[in-house]
Each structure stands twice: as C-alpha cells, then as structure tokens.
Amino acid sequence: xxxGGVYKYISECSLHSLLAALFLLMSILFMCNSNGVLAGEKxxxxxxxxNVCTDQILMLLVPPERIAALSxxxxxxxxxxxxxxxxxxxxxxxSAEHVFILKPxxxxxGTYTTRATVxxxxxxxxxLIEVAPARNFEDIETNIKMVGxxxxxxxxxxxxxxxxxxxxxxxxxxxxxxxxxxIPFYSxxxxxxxxxxxxxxxxxxxxxxxxxxxxFTGTRKxxxxxxxxxxxxxxxxxxxxxxxxxxxxxxxxxxVVKNIARTTKTISLADALTxxxxxxxxxxxxxxxxxxxxxxxxx
Amino acid sequence: xxxxxxxxxxxxxxxxVFPLSAYQLALSVLLTLTxxxxxxxxxxxxxxxxxxxxxxxxxSSKDVNQAIWLVIYEVRLPRxxxxxxxxAALGASGAALQGYLRNPLAEPGLIGVSSxxxxxxxxAFYSGLSALYALAIPLSGIAGAFVAVLTVYFLAGKHNSxxxxxxxxxxxxxxxxxxxxxxxxxxxxxxxxxxxxFWLMGSLADRSLTHLYLASPFILIGCALIWxxxxxxxxxxxxxxxxxxxxxxxKRLQTRLVCGIALSVxxxxxxxxxxxxxxxxxxxxxxxxxxxxxxxxxxxxVFGGAVFMLAADCAxxxxxxxxxxxxxxxxxxxxxxxxxxxxxxMRRELAS
Numbered sequence: 001x002x003x004g005g006v007y008k009y010i011s012e013c014s015l016h017s018l019l020a021a022l023f024l025l026m027s028i029l030f031m032c033n034s035n036g037v038l039a040g041e042k043x044x045x046x047x048x049x050x051n052v053c054t055d056q057i058l059m060l061l062v063p064p065e066r067i068a069a070l071s072x073x074x075x076x077x078x079x080x081x082x083x084x085x086x087x088x089x090x091x092x093x094x095s096a097e098h099v100f101i102l103k104p105x106x107x108x109x110g111t112y113t114t115r116a117t118v119x120x121x122x123x124x125x126x127x128l129i130e131v132a133p134a135r136n137f138e139d140i141e142t143n144i145k146m147v148g149x150x151x152x153x154x155x156x157x158x159x160x161x162x163x164x165x166x167x168x169x170x171x172x173x174x175x176x177x178x179x180x181x182x183i184p185f186y187s188x189x190x191x192x193x194x195x196x197x198x199x200x201x202x203x204x205x206x207x208x209x210x211x212x213x214x215x216f217t218g219t220r221k222x223x224x225x226x227x228x229x230x231x232x233x234x235x236x237x238x239x240x241x242x243x244x245x246x247x248x249x250x251x252x253x254x255x256v257v258k259n260i261a262r263t264t265k266t267i268s269l270a271d272a273l274t275x276x277x278x279x280x281x282x283x284x285x286x287x288x289x290x291x292x293x294x295x296x297x298x299x
Numbered sequence: 300x301x302x303x304x305x306x307x308x309x310x311x312x313x314x315x316v317f318p319l320s321a322y323q324l325a326l327s328v329l330l331t332l333t334x335x336x337x338x339x340x341x342x343x344x345x346x347x348x349x350x351x352x353x354x355x356x357x358x359s360s361k362d363v364n365q366a367i368w369l370v371i372y373e374v375r376l377p378r379x380x381x382x383x384x385x386x387a388a389l390g391a392s393g394a395a396l397q398g399y400l401r402n403p404l405a406e407p408g409l410i411g412v413s414s415x416x417x418x419x420x421x422x423a424f425y426s427g428l429s430a431l432y433a434l435a436i437p438l439s440g441i442a443g444a445f446v447a448v449l450t451v452y453f454l455a456g457k458h459n460s461x462x463x464x465x466x467x468x469x470x471x472x473x474x475x476x477x478x479x480x481x482x483x484x485x486x487x488x489x490x491x492x493x494x495x496x497f498w499l500m501g502s503l504a505d506r507s508l509t510h511l512y513l514a515s516p517f518i519l520i521g522c523a524l525i526w527x528x529x530x531x532x533x534x535x536x537x538x539x540x541x542x543x544x545x546x547x548x549x550k551r552l553q554t555r556l557v558c559g560i561a562l563s564v565x566x567x568x569x570x571x572x573x574x575x576x577x578x579x580x581x582x583x584x585x586x587x588x589x590x591x592x593x594x595x596x597x598x599x600x601v602f603g604g605a606v607f608m609l610a611a612d613c614a615x616x617x618x619x620x621x622x623x624x625x626x627x628x629x630x631x632x633x634x635x636x637x638x639x640x641x642x643x644x645m646r647r648e649l650a651s
Contacts, residue, residue, distance in 0.1 A: 188491060189505065207491050221622060223506060224374050225346035228366045245496060248490035254507050256373050 043152035044106035048228065049074075050117065051110030054131050056082045057144055058108060060152045060160060060186050060279065064089050068102045081272045081280040096120040105119045106150060134277025136200040137168060144238045155249070163176075164279045169288040171282070173206045180295060182234040183208035183227065185257070187248040191222040197281065198236070205288035206296075207234060214230035224256045233295065235266045238274070267291050321584050322595050325588035329602035332500065333383070336609035340379040343616050365481045377511045378503050382612045383605045384511075384518045385503075385571055386581075390604020391525045393578025394585075398532040398593030399460055399556055402434050403583065403641070404461050404468075407564045408575030410451045411471030416568035417498045418482070419443020423569075425486050433637035440569025445561035448516055449469050449639045451556065500627030501572030503612055510570040521563025522601065524555055531595025538597075574627050576634025577611075607633075634642045 035050060038262045046068040055074035059082050072093050073079050074086035092098050094114040094153045097122060099107065107128040109118045119130050141161050148157020182202050184192050192198045193211025196218070200206045204211045210230060211217065242249065251257060273284040342353055348367065354369040389407055396405035409415050425441035427489050433555050454467035483491045531552045534542035543549060568574075581603035582596055589596035611629045616629070618624060 111621075128526060176603050223345045225370050228369050228374070229346045242488045242490070244486045244491065245427050245430065245489035246486065246488040246490035247489075247494050249422070253374075253509075254505060255509070256369055256507070258368060259373070285312065 002191075011262060018275035033228070044104075044150075046102065046104050047108065047151060048092065048099055048102055048113045049108040050092070050099070051108065051131065052076075052080050053110060053133065053278065054108035054147060055086065055278055056080060056278045056280070057131075058151065059089075061144075061156050062151050068104050068152075069099075076260045077272070078242065079275050081270075081271055081278065082273075100124065100126075108150070108286050134281075135195050135197055137164075137204075137277075140164070140277035140279070141256070142279065144279075160279060164282060167279075167282045168204075168285065171285050172204055173289075173292070177206050177296070178203070178208045179204055180207050180233040180292065181210070181230075181233040182236055183210045183222070184236040184238060185222070185227070186238040186253065187221055187228075187240070187242075187246075189221055189224065189251045190219055193217045193221050197277055198238075198269075200276065201281070201284050202236070204293040205285055207288065214219065224251075224254060227260060228256060231260065234291065235260055235264055237261070237266055237268045238271055240271045255283060265291070265295060293299045300337065303457065308382055316646045320590075321588045322590060322599070325599055326602065329396040329599065330604055332606045333602055333609070336606060336613065337383065338380055339611050339613050340382060341375050342372065343369065343613055344375055345620060347358055350481050361587045373508060377506050377508045377587070378612065379573060380511055381503055381514070382444040383575070384515055385567040385574065385607025386577060386605035387522055388518045388567040388604070389521050389574065389577040389600045390581040390600035390602070392560045392564050393523045393604070394406070394582040394593065394597045394600035395528060395532065395556060396560065397534060397582055398596065399552075400463055400464065401462055401536070403580075403645075404465055404577070406579035407444075407560065408578060409572065410464065410468035411447045411475055411577065412560060412564050413450070413568050413573035413614075414472045414475035414479070415447025415500075416444035417573040418479045419446075419565065420569035421482050425488075425491060433513060437517050437566040437569045440450070441517060441538075441561050443567030443570065444565030445557065447475060448557050448560050451460045452553075459574050461602055469572060489611070496625055498572045499550070499569075500625035501574035501630075502615075502623065502625045503571055504623050505568060514566040517566030519560070521559045524559030525563065526601070528552060528594075532593035532597070536591065540584075572625075572627065574608075574630055576630045576638070577607050578629075579606055580634050580637050583637070606621055 003286040013208050036123070043066070045066050047058060047062065048068055048069045049058050049143070050070050050071050052073040055070040055151070058070070059074075062083075068090050069090045069092040075083050075088075075091060077083040080086060092102065096118050099117060100191055107118075107121055107126050109128060109130050111130045111132045118128065118130065129146065131143050131146060134143055141164070142160055144153075144164075148154050148160075184198050184202070188190075189209060193209070193214075193216040199209045203212065210222070210232065210255050213230075234297060237252070250286045267287070269284050270289065273281055329335075341357075342348065342350065346367075347357065348370065352367060353371065355452070356364065356371045359368065361368045361372075362510065392412070393406045396407070397403055399405075419442050420436050422443075423435040428435040429553070434539060442454040450471050451464070451467050454470075455463035476499060482493050482499070483495050486492070531547045534547045535544040535552070537545075570596070578600075581600045585603045587597040591598055607630070608626075611626055611633070615624045615626055615629050618629075
C-alpha cells in the first residue's frame with residue numbers, strides 16, 4: 001500500500017479494502033440467511049462480544065441495553081480504554097457454554113482469539129462476525145464499518161469514521177519529514193516492526209521505527225546490544241502498570257535501558273491506546289505528533 | 300579401585316611426554332580454555348564487534364565510544380562473569396557432593412538443590428520482596444537451597460545408597476518445581492506464567508552488573524568454603540571411620556559442606572534459574588585426572604564447570620540468535636546422553 005504523507009482513504013483502498021468489502025458482503029449474506037431479514041432492518045438486541053477490540057467498537061455504536069456481554073478484558077484498564085463504561089456491562093470469559101446460554105442474536109469475535117468458542121458457535125448456527133486486528137487507520141475504518149453494519153448502526157458508524165478521519169487529518173505531518181528515528185520498547189525487550197499499529201502511528205507522526213528502517217514485520221525481541229548500537233532519537237516505552245511482579249518488566253531496570261532513557265527522549269504510551277485500533281487510538285497519534293513537533297523545534 | 304588404576308596408566312603414559320602430572324596438565328588446559336572461552340563470550344553478540352573493537356573497548360574509558368563500552372561492560376561482561384562463577388559453583392558443589400556422599404549421582408540439579416533455590420528466589424521476587432530489599436533474592440535462594448540439601452541429606456545421605464539418594468532427590472526436585480510453577484501461576488502479572496521456563500531451565504540473557512554484584516559474594520564464599528573442605532573429603536574417601544581416626548571432624552565437615560553448597564548454588568540459581576547437569580558432567584569427565592582425590596577433583600571441577608557453562612552460554616547465543624534457547628536446554632542436551640553413558644558403564648561394571 002502506498003504511504004503518502006497525506007492520509008487519503010479512497011485512493012488508498014486497493015486490494016486490501018476490496019477484500020474487506022467482500023468479507024463484509026459475505027457476513028451480511030450470512031446474516032440474511034440466519035435471520036431471514038437484512039441486518040439493517042432488524043437490530044440485534046442481545047449482542048455478545050468476545051474480543052477486547054470489538055468490545056470497544058461495540059460500546060461506541062450501541063447503547064449498553066443491547067449488549068448481553070463483553071469480554072472480561074473490556075474492564076481491564078491496562079488493555080481497554082473504555083474500562084469504566086465496560087464495568088457496568090456483564091462480562092464473559094468466552095467459553096462456548098457461557099456464550100450459548102446468553103442466547104445472543106449476534107456474536108462479535110476477533111480472528112485470532114477464542115477460536116474454539118467461535119468454531120463451536122458457528123456449528124451451532126449462531127450469527128457471528130469475525131473482526132481482524134487493525135494494523136493501520138484503514139483497518140480501523142473497515143472494522144467500525146463492519147461492526148456498524150452487523151449491529152444495524154450504519155449511520156452512526158459512518159459518523160464515527162468521519163469524525164475520526166477529521167481528527168487524524170488534523171495531526172498528520174504536512175511535509176515529508178521522517179528524519180527522526182524511534183524504537184518502541186516493550187516488556188521482555190520486545191519491539192514492533194512494520195505493518196503494526198504502533199509503527200503506523202509513529203510513521204504518521206513523522207518518526208521512522210527501527211522495524212521500518214530494517215524492514216522487519218511483526219513483533220520481535222530486540223537485544224540490548226542492538227538497542228545500544230542503533231540509539232534512536234525517541235525511545236517509546238510501552239510500559240504498562242501490571243499488577244504483580246515479573247522478570248518481563250525487569251528489562252526496564254537494566255542499566256543499559258536506564259542509560260538510554262537518560263540520554264535520549266523517551267515517551268510512554270498507554271498500551272490500551274495501541275492494543276486495539278479504535279477512534280481512541282487517535283489520542284496516541286496526537287501525543288506522538290506533539291512530541292515530534294517539540295523535538296523538531298529543539299533541533 | 301578401577302578409577303585409580305586407569306589414572307596411573309594415564310599418568311605413566313603422559314609422564315614420558317610432559318614433565319607435568321596428569322592433574323597439573325588437566326588444570327592448565329582447563330585454565331587456558333577458561334580464558335579462551337571468556338574472550339569468546341565477550342566477542343559473541345548481536346552488536347557484531349570485531350576483535351580490535353573489543354580490545355579497544357575493554358581498554359578505553361567510557362567516553363571514547365559509549366555504545367561499544369556499554370555493550371562490553373554492561374551487557375557482555377556481567378554475562379561472562381556470571382557464567383564463569385555459576386559454572387564454578389555448580390562444578391565445585393557436584394564434586395564435593397559426590398565426594399562426601401561417595402555417590403556418583405550426587406549433583407545439585409539432580410538432588411533438588413537447584414529447584415529448591417529456584418523456589419526460594421521465585422517467592423522473593425514475585426511477592427515483591429526483592430523490590431523492597433534487593434538482597435532478598437539471593438538470600439531466599441540460599442534458604443531454598445539449604446532446605447533442599449538438608450532434606451535430601453536426611454532422607455538419603457546417611458544410608459549412602461544411590462537409590463534412596465535419587466528417589467529423594469527426584470521427590471524434592473519435583474515438589475519444589477511444582478511449587479515454583481504454582482507460585483508463578485498464581486501471580487496476577489500476565490508474564491509470570493511464561494517465566495516458569497526461566498526458573499526451571501535457567502538463562503543468562505539480559506543479566507546485568509546488578510545481578511553480578513548480588514550473587515558473586517555469596518558464590519565466592521560458598522566456593523571457598525567447599526574448596527577448603529578438600530583435605531577432609533580426601534580423608535572421607537577412605538571411609539567414615541578412617542576419616543574420623545585421621546582427625547576429620549565429621550559434624551563440622553557436614554555443616555560447612557551444606558553451607559557451602561547452599562550459598563554457592565543458592566546464589567547462582569537466584570540470578571540465573573536452575574541449570575542442570577553441570578555439576579554432574581564436570582566432575583565425571585575430570586575424575587580420571589584427580590588421582591582419586593576429592594580435593595583435586597573439586598579444584599578441577601571449579602574450572603571444568605566454568606568451561607562447560609561458558610561454552611554452553613556461547614552456544615546458546617550462536618545457535619539461535621534473537622530468540623535464545625534457555626541454558627538448561629543445552630546443558631541437559633549434553634548432560635542427558637552423558638548420564639546415559641554413565642548408566643551403561645555402571646551396568647557393565649555390575650555385570651562383570
């Protein structure tokens with residue numbers, strides 16, 4: 001996909017969006033089949049969401065009365081931005097048995113989580129849509145649209161997308177300025193590469209991530225030596241306040257990381273903003289963009 | 300004893316070629332290997348330093364090239380020194396345990412001392428105690444090792460039979476391992492459950508100078524304590540009664556041995572997890588060079604353990620860079636076949 005400085009949805013929707021649209025069409029047909037009516041005409045009233053990302057999109061689109069249950073992660077403040085709203089809504093750990101007795105008229109699931117439950121629910125003939133994790137802003141729009149259509153709130157979904165698009169537009173870099181390097185650094189010394197939401201956020205706020213520079217994708221461990229030899233302009237610390245202790249977070253106490261944190265600019269982003277692609281993710285873009293402007297001024 | 304005869308043959312053959320005894324020769328080879336492996340351990344790493352960069356970095360001050368200096372002194376050096384010390388601790392403990400119990404199967408990993416130490420360290424770390432008081436980790440690792448070594452000793456030590464030793468060792472090991480896994484499963488931190496592997500398999504990845512400072516005093520004291528028991532253990536190799544008549548204070552020997560092992564293995568395990576088979580393999584390989592003297596075997600095993608550990612850690616880093624194998628995987632990979640050979644040899648001896 002072309003990655004211009006200016007964010008253009010229509011021109012950029014190529015094969016990717018086409019596939020998503022096809023998937024959307026298929027899920028609509030699937031719903032017609034099981035409900036006998038078009039999803040747009042009859043609004044599901046007992047929706048169950050099994051994924052923390054669909055949880056949040058769902059809460060943005062429908063009133064709580066129409067939600068039968070969210071995933072148990074929705075109320076976890078470390079992962080879910082909307083944990084306060086979620087705490088008033090029942091939750092499920094996602095076992096097929098529990099979901100079945102909730103008698104949902106629509107189940108939202110992620111493409112990678114709760115697979116056993118999803119397969120069982122499909123076999124039992126429940127209406128179910130699967131939403132892929134968002135890796136960029138286009139994906140977020142696709143997902144909102146997809147959930148919006150499924151719950152019969154197309155208009156609301158469109159409004160949400162337009163509002164998000166306007167906010168993104170506001171923060172995007174004006175010229176071609178990707179001179180600053182950034183390394184996202186997480187528990188256990190992991191970093192994220194190209195085609196991840198965090199990389200997209202860094203790119204659209206004017207930074208070049210190590211993954212983009214070295215052309216690796218996905219999540220991978222970065223050794224402290226590599227960190228030292230590729231000292232970035234910005235260290236993005238994805239430190240989450242976990243309950244309890246683990247060796248995974250000891251890496252932040254390592255003298256090398258402390259040294260780098262002392263001598264370079266660091267920023268910490270709440271994981272909840274970047275775990276899921278939702279309209280809330282724009283807040284992360286805003287934070288990074290402000291940082292970028294401050295750093296450019298200082299230069 | 301068969302072992303002694305072999306040694307004499309060895310010694311006679313070598314005496315023609317070298318003016319040194321087999322023991323002295325083995326010791327100098329081990330010392331050389333230790334130094335070479337230390338150098339390689341400092342050289343290997345994702346930062347791809349050249350030999351000249353390494354030497355310059357080692358000799359220069361921090362300000363010349365800060366990145367390289369930090370790579371060498373803050374990332375690689377702690378790792379190298381920890382491998383050296385932990386290998387020494389495990390080797391010495393294995394040799395001393397085998398000498399004292401007169402049992403070739405005695406080894407800190409096998410008889411549950413490492414698992415006990417792991418459990419102690421896990422309790423201190425995941426309860427948050429170590430965040431308040433840094434020394435809590437080595438101290439409670441030592442306490443865990445102490446409890447485990449005493450348990451095994453009282454269950455099996457006195458009867459001096461390989462069977463009871465191994466049975467009680469397996470029981471202590473399994474129990475401590477299970478409690479470790481239980482403690483980690485009950486943690487509210489989502490990463491804790493994945494860290495079971497670290498505590499049961501061991502690793503030196505991302506260890507820092509802090510870990511070195513925390514563990515090394517205890518390891519050094521423990522090793523010194525074990526090493527000082529060499530002469531008494533030599534006496535013990537002739538049997539308890541003879542040792543007693545030679546003036547060996549058995550109670551004192553026992554107390555100091557238990558303390559030495561708990562201190563060295565406990566502190567080693569608390570920073571690197573439970574690493575198996577080092578304490579078994581090192582003394583067994585080196586026994587022919589010790590002339591049947593536990594004192595010499597302990598000295599040899601200190602360096603033998605260090606060499607084994609340094610080599611294993613270098614291998615771990617070269618075999619699967621990026622996502623390192625756990626150290627225990629490699630030591631067991633080498634150690635387990637060795638153990639099988641030992642069993643076959645024992646069977647043959649029993650048959651003849």
